[in-house]
Amino acid sequence: MNPITPIVHGLKITLSHLFMKPVTLQYPDERPKVAERFRGLHALKVSHNNAKCVACYLCPTVCPAKCITVEAGEDANHNKYAAKYEIDMLRCIFCGYCVEACPVDAIKMTGEFELANYSRDNFIYTKERLLEK
Amino acid sequence: MVNLTIDDKQVTAPKNATIYDAAKLNGIKIPILCHDSKLKPFGACRMCLVEVEQMKGRQIPACTTPITEGMIIRTATPDIIKARKMVLELLLLNHPIDCPVCDKAGDCDLQNLTYEYEVNANRFADAKFNHVIDYNNPLIERDMNRCVLCGKCARICDEIVSFGALTFMDRGIETKIACEFEAPLNCEFCGSCVSVCPVGSLLARPFKFKARFWALTNQKTVCSYCGTGCNLTLGVKDNKVLTTVYDENQGFHKGQLCCRGRFGYQFINSERRLTTPLVRKNGTLVETTWDEAIEVIAAKMKTAGASTAALATPRITNEELILFKELMETVGSNNYDHSAGYAHAALTKGFVQSLGVAASPASILDVQKTDLLLVIKTDTYETHPVVGFEINMAVKNKEVKLNILSDKRGKLSKLPNAKTLIHVPGTEIAVINALAKVIVDEKLADGTAASVPGFAELEKALAAFTPDAVAAQCGLTAADIKQLATDYAKAEKALILFPVGLPYPGHNEDLASALANLAILTGKLGKEGCGVLCMAEKNNSQGAVDMGFYSTAGMDAGKIIDGCASGSVKTLFIAGENPVVSYPDHTKIAAALDKVDFLVVADLFMTETAAMADVVLPACSFAEKEGTFTSVDRRVQHIKPAIRKIGQCRSDFEIFGALITKLGGKPSATPAKTFEAISSSVAGYAGMSYASLGETGAYAAVSVKPSFVVPKTMSLASESGKLALVTGSALYHSGTMSQYGEGPMYVCPEGYVELSRNDASKMKIAENDLVIVTSSKGSIKLKAKISMRMPQGVLFAPYHFSETSINRICSGAPVTWVSLSK
Ligand code: SF4
Ligand code: SF4
Ligand code: SF4
Ligand code: SF4
Ligand code: SF4
Ligand code: FES
Numbered sequence A: 001m002n003p004i005t006p007i008v009h010g011l012k013i014t015l016s017h018l019f020m021k022p023v024t025l026q027y028p029d030e031r032p033k034v035a036e037r038f039r040g041l042h043a044l045k046v047s048h049n050n051a052k053c054v055a056c057y058l059c060p061t062v063c064p065a066k067c068i069t070v071e072a073g074e075d076a077n078h079n080k081y082a083a084k085y086e087i088d089m090l091r092c093i094f095c096g097y098c099v100e101a102c103p104v105d106a107i108k109m110t111g112e113f114e115l116a117n118y119s120r121d122n123f124i125y126t127k128e129r130l131l132e133k
Numbered sequence B: 001m002v003n004l005t006i007d008d009k010q011v012t013a014p015k016n017a018t019i020y021d022a023a024k025l026n027g028i029k030i031p032i033l034c035h036d037s038k039l040k041p042f043g044a045c046r047m048c049l050v051e052v053e054q055m056k057g058r059q060i061p062a063c064t065t066p067i068t069e070g071m072i073i074r075t076a077t078p079d080i081i082k083a084r085k086m087v088l089e090l091l092l093l094n095h096p097i098d099c100p101v102c103d104k105a106g107d108c109d110l111q112n113l114t115y116e117y118e119v120n121a122n123r124f125a126d127a128k129f130n131h132v133i134d135y136n137n138p139l140i141e142r143d144m145n146r147c148v149l150c151g152k153c154a155r156i157c158d159e160i161v162s163f164g165a166l167t168f169m170d171r172g173i174e175t176k177i178a179c180e181f182e183a184p185l186n187c188e189f190c191g192s193c194v195s196v197c198p199v200g201s202l203l204a205r206p207f208k209f210k211a212r213f214w215a216l217t218n219q220k221t222v223c224s225y226c227g228t229g230c231n232l233t234l235g236v237k238d239n240k241v242l243t244t245v246y247d248e249n250q251g252f253h254k255g256q257l258c259c260r261g262r263f264g265y266q267f268i269n270s271e272r273r274l275t276t277p278l279v280r281k282n283g284t285l286v287e288t289t290w291d292e293a294i295e296v297i298a299a300k301m302k303t304a305g306a307s308t309a310a311l312a313t314p315r316i317t318n319e320e321l322i323l324f325k326e327l328m329e330t331v332g333s334n335n336y337d338h339s340a341g342y343a344h345a346a347l348t349k350g351f352v353q354s355l356g357v358a359a360s361p362a363s364i365l366d367v368q369k370t371d372l373l374l375v376i377k378t379d380t381y382e383t384h385p386v387v388g389f390e391i392n393m394a395v396k397n398k399e400v401k402l403n404i405l406s407d408k409r410g411k412l413s414k415l416p417n418a419k420t421l422i423h424v425p426g427t428e429i430a431v432i433n434a435l436a437k438v439i440v441d442e443k444l445a446d447g448t449a450a451s452v453p454g455f456a457e458l459e460k461a462l463a464a465f466t467p468d469a470v471a472a473q474c475g476l477t478a479a480d481i482k483q484l485a486t487d488y489a490k491a492e493k494a495l496i497l498f499p500v501g502l503p504y505p506g507h508n509e510d511l512a513s514a515l516a517n518l519a520i521l522t523g524k525l526g527k528e529g530c531g532v533l534c535m536a537e538k539n540n541s542q543g544a545v546d547m548g549f550y551s552t553a554g555m556d557a558g559k560i561i562d563g564c565a566s567g568s569v570k571t572l573f574i575a576g577e578n579p580v581v582s583y584p585d586h587t588k589i590a591a592a593l594d595k596v597d598f599l600v601v602a603d604l605f606m607t608e609t610a611a612m613a614d615v616v617l618p619a620c621s622f623a624e625k626e627g628t629f630t631s632v633d634r635r636v637q638h639i640k641p642a643i644r645k646i647g648q649c650r651s652d653f654e655i656f657g658a659l660i661t662k663l664g665g666k667p668s669a670t671p672a673k674t675f676e677a678i679s680s681s682v683a684g685y686a687g688m689s690y691a692s693l694g695e696t697g698a699y700a701a702v703s704v705k706p707s708f709v710v711p712k713t714m715s716l717a718s719e720s721g722k723l724a725l726v727t728g729s730a731l732y733h734s735g736t737m738s739q740y741g742e743g744p745m746y747v748c749p750e751g752y753v754e755l756s757r758n759d760a761s762k763m764k765i766a767e768n769d770l771v772i773v774t775s776s777k778g779s780i781k782l783k784a785k786i787s788m789r790m791p792q793g794v795l796f797a798p799y800h801f802s803e804t805s806i807n808r809i810c811s812g813a814p815v816t817w818v819s820l821s822k
Helices: A004-018 A058-062 A097-101 B019-025 B078-093 B109-116 B152-159 B192-196 B259-263 B290-307 B318-330 B345-355 B364-368 B379-383 B385-397 B428-441 B455-464 B467-474 B478-490 B509-521 B541-546 B557-566 B586-595 B652-662 B671-681 B742-747 B757-762
Strands: A042-044 A068-074 A080-088 A107-109 B002-006 B009-013 B049-052 B059-061 B072-074 B140-142 B167-169 B176-178 B202-204 B217-222 B231-237 B240-244 B278-281 B284-287 B308-312 B336-338 B372-376 B401-406 B419-422 B494-499 B531-535 B571-575 B598-603 B615-618 B627-630 B635-639 B723-728 B752-756 B770-775 B778-787 B794-798 B816-821
Touching (some): B002 B019, B009 B019, B049 B078, B059 B078, B152 B385, B192 B202, B217 B635, B259 B742, B290 B571, B290 B598, B290 B615, B318 B541, B318 B571, B318 B627, B318 B652, B345 B531, B345 B541, B364 B531, B372 B385, B372 B478, B372 B509, B379 B494, B428 B455, B428 B509, B467 B478, B509 B531, B541 B627
Parallel strands (some): B002 B072, B308 B571, B372 B494, B401 B419, B494 B531, B598 B615
Antiparallel strands (some): B002 B009, B049 B072, B140 B202, B278 B615, B752 B794, B770 B778
């Protein structure tokens, strides 16, 4: 084969790409559109102004990274609620098992993926920070 | 043995077994919901249905059907599975199925069976129950919406606890479990019903929502309250004891516990625990390091030498008691004792003289194997509640005759056919002597009795105790005394039970000897179901006696206190004991401890005694250390740590070890090593090791050499116009430690004085009135409790409470004469 042919071939591909729409996203000027079932930061769902979570302890039990801490409390009506609900995002592996385990559909995962932070403490997401806004 | 076939497997089982028992025995699982091996067969739930070929393949409940020879049983045919599914569907029909918020989830029989039988939908539909949930007491929540009407709670409360707080109410679909008149639950709060409830109807509130069952690490151990030595499982999470876990296979008592054992564990992780050593500087206790504390104590002990003294609580382990003794020997002192000196006298003096051994020649298991029980004081139930359960079962199931000799009535007196003889307080020894007199006179004595040493002396001494003479002074009739003596002597097997402890100064060596005399006279010794069981108060009281932690050559507890006051004791080391509250004569004790040169207290809490100390050491609870406890019937049991040590706490074993090292001695390195030494030196413990004790423990043998001893009777000058105050244990408390357990304090938070209706109406005292009780020692304000069980002229007060310590007015006499005013 003519030794020039492959080079011309290669250049043709390169050249064709020059005129294609770019894949690279100019982050942060441009922002991605995350898929609906993307597994990002968790959120605790709210209903009637209260977190839906009933502190059943199933998500901390199922969590393979053991990063969820729940402490149940008893309110004035003797109902169970999460007095403490914390996720350590440094340990979370975003597997979504917690969402699957929840018997009352109280926790979901959002499209939020920008989780970088300056201090380790800020990676502990308390109940207040997790509540659906 | 009966031969039968279960699921095509040839098996054998004992004659009295049910199909369920036979299957279980041979490793075949039949699901149950309403059956409990401790209770009588009931057959309420139909989960255990099986097919029996001989019964034309009909489905019959396995838990209530006795086996017969040649039975052919199938436990899991498709028809049976279908029937069981239907049972579950019907149970779930009105059930709330709120597992996410139900504390039972994970440990729920209904949940497990629903999962196992894959009942994911229900063919039927109906409204859910809407019963009011009982949140009225702080220990047990009753949510009858989740109830499956298995009846276990009502049955255990009746058959074993004999309280009868719960029962079925209404009919048909309306049936529910309720208390009388649908009132809120108000019972003795043993929690037995909670432990057997298969669903989340009955829940322990102190543990509610704290954790899931599967998140707990279970550690088997031994209860640290009373001498019954119940086995206990602690549920631990994150180094915290969160609850006690029911284990139906544990111990002779099959997991049964009393209120303090089940609900009194909170002292272990209490916020009030001491966590650093403290030393008194310029009059106040300030934090210090262990090194400094050990240094100061060692120096003081060294200079005090033979004028050092030690008091220990019989709650610490055998190994620690041995090391404590070694420490005292290192400084050249033999002044050590426990339990005020008198509370162990029944064993260390009474039984030693009468039986030649400081231990009881009977076991708790004998309670159910005997024909007749003679119980001294109804307090037997309050001091050792799980022994009380054994008595309940013996009387109700085995038709054991119960005779009680007491200064007041009590729960035991309510048992079917129980005979209670109420005597004037303090006259029990005279009555027992009169029983002996009747036995001798009526020729009811065993043939061997006359040859036992001391018979002639006893016979002579008994001359003064004719039933008529004694009856006149003790408030019984001569006929009663004769009847009891005859019943006791004529019973084939008879067992005597009596409690000893700090609140029973009258239960001393003389009482023990008097009772031993009865057993020796009638030959009721050394046989199954016979003997005398001395029930010492604390978890390791018998161990403290076995380890010899009481004065033999040196000062006893009484002399140590006097020595502190007079200056002959320079340094006093108190490990765990709280004499300021628990020993009689508060004023004297407080003055003595104030006077002593140097006081060291090692304790879990800043007790009233610790607050007076020069050095306070934070000690470990039973859940943080290893060692052995010996129960009243000499069951030696091994305990292992359930949690890591709290704060800077050290076990008494480490504390004594560090001091011995500091003083130039060589302490044993581990409790296991010390136990080796114990097993080679303590009589009865031979051959024991931690490995051989295992989970069940082992009995230390007791061999007796009987001889008759003439017991001294108490002289009781009754004071006219005054009332007789007797002290004792409240059902919910043991010693002063239970004050740091939440359960006991919820149910019984403060001291009280119990008086008869007649006295109350005469003095116009109403329930809960504050009354002033005055003795020659002083006076104290207590809440009045009016009860049917007190005879006229007699008052009762428990002794556990720091704030309202009855020991402020008691001097250590069996009966204190007091007056009441409003
Ligand atoms: S599984 Fe759901 S209800 Fe249970 S603790 Fe987690 S978020 Fe709360
Ligand atoms: S009792 Fe059992 S089945 Fe019923 S809600 Fe509680 S855990 Fe679920
Ligand atoms: S706690 Fe004990 S006494 Fe009370 S209802 Fe339950 S079993 Fe009966
Ligand atoms: S409360 Fe519990 S133990 Fe009692 S009948 Fe109902 S399910 Fe059975
Ligand atoms: S206090 Fe005594 S009777 Fe009660 S559980 Fe503990 S050892 Fe058993
Ligand atoms: S377990 Fe047999 S009927 Fe309930």
